[in-house]
Amino acid sequence: MAHASLDKRDPTRKPGKTTRPRVRVLLPLPFPGPFDYAVPDSLADADLRPGAIVSVPLGRRTETGVVWDNDSVLPPEFAPPPMPAVADGRLKPVAALLDLPPLPAGLRRFVDWVAAYTLSSPGMVLAMALRTTATIPTAPVLGWTVADPPPPDLRETPTRRKVLEVVSAHGPLTAAEIARRAGVGVGVVRGLADAGALRPAPMAAPPAFARPDPDHNPPVLTGQQADAAHSLRELATQGGFSVTLLEGVTGSGKTEIYMEAIAACLARGRQALVLLPEIALSSQWTGRFARRFGAEPALWHSDLGPRLRRITWRAVADGAAPVVVGARSALFLPFPDLGLIIVDEEHETAFKQEDGVTYHARDMAVVRARVAGAPVVLVSATPSLETLANVGAGRYRHLVLTARHGGATMPEVRTIDMRAHPPERGLFLSPVLTEAITAATGRGEQAMLFLNRRGYAPLTLCRTCGHRMQCPNCTAWLVEHRARQILTCHHCGYQEPVPPACPQCNAEASLTPIGPGVERITEEARATFPDLRIQVMASDTLPGPAATADAVARIARREIDLVIGTQIVAKGWHFPHLTLVGVVDADLGLGGGDLRAAERTVQLLHQVAGRAGRAEAPGQVLLQSYTPDHPVMLALVSGDFEAFMRQEAEQRRPGFWPPFxxxxxxxxxxxxxxxxxxxxxxxxxxxxxxxxxxxxxxxxxxxxxxxxxxxxxxxxxxxxxxxxxxxxxxxxxxxxxxxxxxxxxxxxxxxxx
The missing domain is CATH 3.30.70.600 (Ribosomal protein S10)
Structure with a gap:
């Protein structure tokens, strides 16, 4: 492949005629392909090969883009139509070559592949990799070094000579550090700078992230866990593309096992990427990582501030971030030597990006690993049917863990038939469930209530005229959030105060909440269990990873008796003293025409159930259901996930529904x-x-x-x-x-x- 900076010919010109040197620059904008730009004389000696990050004019503004490859690596049927050639006289010159690491060839290939597969413009895919705020060059930190030559009229004193000796031996250093090492006041350093004996100079930046030690604190694994860890270590050591499904029941030690693959990757000096479905999981995960490796990984998610985003992006590009844990967008970071990808909870729908460029991070992680020539490990207690189909076809390896780590047993799962054991009028917890909570907390154990619905009530209607409070922008009901006294749309974010009267018939105090949300269950629990310490875990009450980490720490310290939450509580938490899980509405996800409704419900409720009994005390899971004979409920009670997925597959196969x-x-x-x-x-x-x-x-x-x-x-x-x-x-x-x-x-x- 010819370097774009050396491409001297325009295919529209006749042979024998020289043209201006030009490069193709892809911009992070919704254009169908790269634009041609001229290489000005001022950049004739610059390294404008593919991957270089440059500043170019576009209309009346300046944009940041990437010098792109001349040749497509895509099959012809997937490649977009070529951009028309531009005559020399119409070419605009590249404005500047930015002082940033170039985008690696593997990432450029990945951008092209994702754009072709999703039918998106390559520029919009590039926008996820370039992240304008991340690629703004960071100004160097300045320290002080000895001026050469020194000022001829410098008045020396013993303290000044000590400062000059320290700076000569160790500079450049900050004024405070110079003063500390020389044992003088900062005023002495400033006086030398004012006299011209010290001059400012850029300092070497300290490492952004400590290097994890693969031998720091290896776990003691036995049986199936040891065998699985050995297999993953071998894959990471050998390198080369492969896909492995690590399937294991909740609490089987999957995280500790795949961390051994990370250790093997680090031992080879390569980088590792771990994708998590929820940002909130990162706090507990990074703690476990730090205990294993003696250092924390780099984080990448939407809550990072601009400065930390720039530091992390640059550290990844420089190879100074050995391990990155992040959300789906971390796939587009500029890893120069990616040696391993882990996709934890691979079945999670949170890995699907629905806005902008629509892609599934699990599937694109497989592509990213293929481009990098690296193994990828998909991890789940309840793998997706798509992944299981690839295992069945022999495309993916399969490692299975059937027992919990450390001797813990799987919880007993039972359904509560709400027709036989209904709650009192106006309430939502069956007496069977409230008695079980009282018994568990009475033994000093913790309990959890799960309802996958935010807010106080999903619907508000007028008792007088039947009017339903609806979003003015969406075909959706407004959800009441009683703590904030608002009605809100969970699709577009529209909000309005709860009105004192019906907006349709003007009847006062006639608006009634219908159905429960997690706030309403909390209200009922506080009234039913006034002495219990309650922690609510939902995206509304835990605004970020720090708040989530604090809540998890309080639960771990046994400062909480009853946890009430939405699906955030289902994701991988380890609460050793939690023995009872109650699912308030186990039928919730089974409505509608979604072909994956049953599969998703089994996966979610199996995850929730997995929070119970993860230590010595046995666990119990109670599912409130009006359809206890539904195949989903029977699968959860029996624990036979494999049989349920076989049944799902047989239902989809005849109609060629995914994954068939x-x-x-x-x-x-x-x-x-x-x-x-x-x-x-x-x-x-x-x-x-x-x-x-x-x-x-x-x-x-x-x-x-x-x-x-x-x-x-x-x-x-x-x-x-x-x-x-x-x-x-x-x-x-x-x-x-x-x-x-x-x-x-x-x-x-x-x-x-």
Whole structure:
């Protein structure tokens, strides 16, 4: 591949005619490809090879971009159409080469691949890798060094000579550090600087992150755990691309086992990436990591401030961040030597990005590992059906842990038939569950109540006229948050105060909450158990990782008797004194037309159940259900996850539903319903036809209005061996959206809202 800075020829010119040196620059903007820029004389000797981060003019502003490769590595059917060539006279010059590490070749290939697979513009994928705030060059920290030559009229004293000796031997140093080492006041240092005997000089920045020690505190593993750790260590030591599913019951030591793969990766001097589905998990995870390796990893998530984001991005690019733990966006960091990827809780839907570039971080982690030539480990107690299908086809290795670590036993799971044991009128906890909580806390143990619904009540209606409080921007009910006295939409963020009267009929004090949210369950628990110390764990009450870490620490110190939470409590926490888990509404996730509803419910409730009995005391899980004979409830009670997933697979296989077929969604959104309908109809008329494929729709989306835009959906379903991207690219080329309308593509959709 020729370096772009050496590409002297324009393919539009006739042979024999020289042209201005040019480079292709990809900008983090929604353009279909890179733009050509001229290399000015001032940068003729600069290293403008692919990957260099540059500043270029675009219209009347200046943008940061990346010198891009000349040759595509994508198969022709996936590659986007080439950008038209630009004549020499119209080329604008590159403005500057920025003092930043270049984007590695593997990351550039990954950007191109993700853009082609998701049918996104490569610039928008690059935006996730470039992160403008992260790539702003950081000004160097200045210290003091000895001026050469020294000022001829310098008046020397013993204290000044001591300062000059320290700076000569150890500079550049800060004024405070010079004064400390010389045993003088800072005023002496400042006096030498004012006299011209010291001059400012950039200091070597201290390492941003301590280097983890792979031999610091290795765990004692036996049996299945030791065998699995040995297998993963070998994979990380040998290197090369591979995919391994590490499946183990909750509490089986999966984290300790895959940390041994990280240790082997570190021993080879390579970098490791760990993806977690929730930022809140990072606090407890980093504590376990620090105990194992004697240092904390680098963190990468949306809550990082701009300064720490710049430091972390640069440390990753320089190889100074050996281990990064982060959310899905960490996949796009500029690792120069990525040797291992871990995807913890690989089944989690939180790994799917729904806005902007829609991608699934688990699947893209496999691609990133293939590009890097590194092993990837997918970790779960309840693997996704897609991952299990790849195991069954022989594409993924499989390691299974059937027992909890350290002798702990799996909890007993029972259903509470709410038809036979209903709660009192106006309440939501069955007497069977409240008695179990009283018994567990009476023994000095901890209990947990789980309800995957934020707020106080999911619906508020008027008792007089039946009016329901609805979001003005979305097809969704407003959720009451009683602690803040507001009604809010969990889709667009709209808020309004709880009105004193019905806005429809003006009846006062007639608005009534319908159904429970976690706030309402907390209110009931405080009334039922007035002596218990209660901790609520939900995204509304724990605004960030620090608050989550504090709550987890209080639970671990046994300062809490009863934990009440949403799905944040299901994710990987280790509470050794928690023995009882009660699921308030086990049927909650089974409604609607989502083909993955049963699978998701089993995975979520199995995770929640796994918080119970993780130490010596046995655990108990009680599921409040109005359908105790549902296959999901029977699977949870029996613990036979494998049989349940086999049944799920057999239901999906005949209709070529994932993972036995491919899905791609087209979501039309527009300012008006007419524009949405017209664009959706045009897509329907132009829909592809053929053996092994079917187009469903157009139809109104379940959220027919979202953030003020009217939405319609079409769904393309094909056999597994059909490449959907070329089909979609041709299909979209046939339709021009109505004014104000937009067509979004979601390859392998997870949500159908």
């Amino acid at each position: 077929g491919r899905l791609a969604a087209l979501i039309v959104s527009a300012d008006t319903p007419d524009a949405a309908d017209a664009t959706a109809r045009a897509l329907g008329h132009a829909a592809p036809h053929g053996e092994g494929l079917q187009v469903l729709g157009p139809a109104p989306a379940p959220l027919a209005v979202l953030r003020g835009r009217h939405r319609r959906r079409l769904l393309l379903r094909t056999r597994r061996d059909v490449a959907v991207q070329p089909l979609l690219r041709h299909w979209l080329s046939l339709v021009k959206p109505e004014r104000g309308a937009r067509i979004d593509v979601d390859i392998d959709p997870v949500s159908f809202l």
